[in-house]
Amino acid sequence: MSSACTTTANTQVDLTKVKPYGDTLNDGKVEMAFTLPVPYGDEAEETAKQLVKKMGFDEPNVAYYQELCPGYTFFVVYGAAQQTIDYTSIVVPKVSGTVMDRVECGDWIGENIGRDIVVVGASIESDAHTVGIDAIIQMKGFHGHFGLERFKNVVPYNMGSQVPCEQLIAKAKEVNADAILVSQTVTQKDIHIMNLTKMVELVEAEGLRDKVILACGGPRISHELAQELGYDAGFGPGKYAEHVMSYVMQEVQKRGWEKKPNIADR
């Protein structure tokens, strides 16, 4: 972060005690919108105020409230946050290794692995969303980032959507995949957690857990969540084919699989 961003008009930001910024440093200003299951009226307004206060905000100010239907009221509330966070002690788990672009990845694999890297990917179980996994694998990629099909020295298999875990694992074994790429988009009622967990369990049951790199991705997936679920890596929004391949190829090297294209030998 450049120093210009950490100074404001007349005060120095204390990065060990950060709070929201409205128009004056440390004013803590936050806007919130929510609904309470209470009838519209003065009591509703007061309830919202007290709730926001309990949430840790000073000066709660109900800027707008409106009946949604009998028994439900919608609020827009401002408050001043009191809590602070020590920015300097923040640690975010990140996928390890250097990120290279498409061409660099292809060359790197040629030089360092000396064989093709094979991956299989799918949107698994009940999930019918393909655009995420297609963005990673299909030739045309997404937002100007080409997919793995365009990479040199990479052989990707895209199984599409609603693929049962069993089928994806069978394919990985059939083609001796270095990595399995799992996509999950629907997260309602934590269905993605259920599906992703099922995948890990089946991979373990098959005795494959340390013989294949297991990565997942999707709009609500972070590397941290992926690791918690037992994956090697996780990729969320803004991550493209080059991110995944940079990771996978370096991991293949780390695991010493250069001369082990067959799963059985790993």
Place this chain on the structure above:
Amino acid sequence: MKSKLNLDQKVVDSARAHAAHIARDMQDFIERHTTVSTERTILRFLGIDGVDDVDNPLPNVVVDQIKEAGGLPTGVAYWIGNAMVQTGKNPQEIAEEVGAGKLEITKLPTCTQEEAKQAIMPIVHETLKKIKAQTAKREELIGRLGEGREPYKYVIVATGNIYEDVLQAQAAARQGADIIAVIRTTAQSLLDYVPFGATTEGFGGTYATQENFRIMRKALDEVGEEIGRYIRLCNYSSGMCMPEIAAMGALERLDVMLNDAIYGILFRDINMQRTIVDQFMSRVIIGYCGIIFNSGEDNYLTTDDAYEAGHTVTSSQFINEAFALLANIKEEQMGLGHAFEMDPSIEDGFLYELAQATLTREVFPKARLKYMPPTKFMTGNIFKGHVQDALFNLIAVWTNQSLQLLGMLTEAIHTPHMHDRYLSIENAEYVFNNARHLGDEIEFKEGGIIQSRAQDVIKKADALLAEIEEEGLFSTIEKGKFGGVKRPKDGGHGLEGVSIKGDNYFNPFIPMMLGGEI
């Protein structure tokens, strides 16, 4: 009305003629085949409902037994008629005996086709009367209560729990919604049966069951009486049980149903032969009972680019129209779909959206066009999202769209929260009211961006339709012309449920619903 787009009517007529030939060609295939779901639909119309002791729906149990015995080419109508003649029991009793393992329907002595027909025809007439009564009831309620003004404000509920859905739906109606769509749970489209009873657990939506339809219909009728406006109910006649769900919709007075000749093939990987046959009976039912169908062209733009693939939407609309005409559906019931899905970063993107929406209206002047909101380019920036939705609403009122599926500012994050719906209804009401007669005031510059874009789209649609006519619909889909998705003719789910019709096959409902006799 004078064309604002300066369209060449010859191109429009040519596109329409190609689509008619494409559908006609498919119709020959359709008429030679039936499917397990088509047959289950007949059973439902004959009054068979409920489940056996392991929760298999009785229509499935009966069809499966007949199919295993190789009796499907004759059609279940015959087998039930025959069983009635032989046992003196009614269809439900017969189905229960099959379910209890007490009856093998194809092992009974057999009567003539004529005798079987005679046995079931009173029930057929009874069912048609029930459906007509529902249609009349809709007309009566609209007449008495009135209805919202087009573009109808159409919102979804998707809690997974039908009772929670009721609460959300009634709230939305009170806030101004005209149509409530109950989104179906993830993956119901691939179930080859319709679950039974009221349900409270679903992912991203709620099971479509006849009981759930009934519960929601009642709730919307109640709130409609209270606010003095008829509230339309929408669900999905799509997936592996397309015609069965249409039947449930007809019986429970749904008003709008998602129903597309191609969507299931492309987006759910349902076998194309299965879907094409299934969609026919579902559309005949829809046509018969006055439901507005919604086709799913908007979805192509989630997997393909809206600027590049605008003409595939128009082409598909022509095809959906042509299939609808073969199923005797009135133009006023054709909710042809399209969407506001261009990348918001394109310069003049709004003009191209306006061109496409105006084109769709001019080419299908009487259709109840269903206009879908931005979804793919909605992000976690809900503030920008609300603006995207406002632009979408502006085009809708400007170009006289009929069913406006309201965009939600939180589209990229979750299914709508109660106040998301409120904000989107407020957004639509503001824009619709403020710009009500904009379309009457504004004409487009001759040869300008909007006219040129529309002319280009219709020309490309005509060319694509000519190509499809030449090639056949099945192989066009195999080549990935729609939504950039390729599907093989013998691949996907549900092919095993398609059967050739035998010489003595009959389905009493299709001819009766098409206005003839059997």
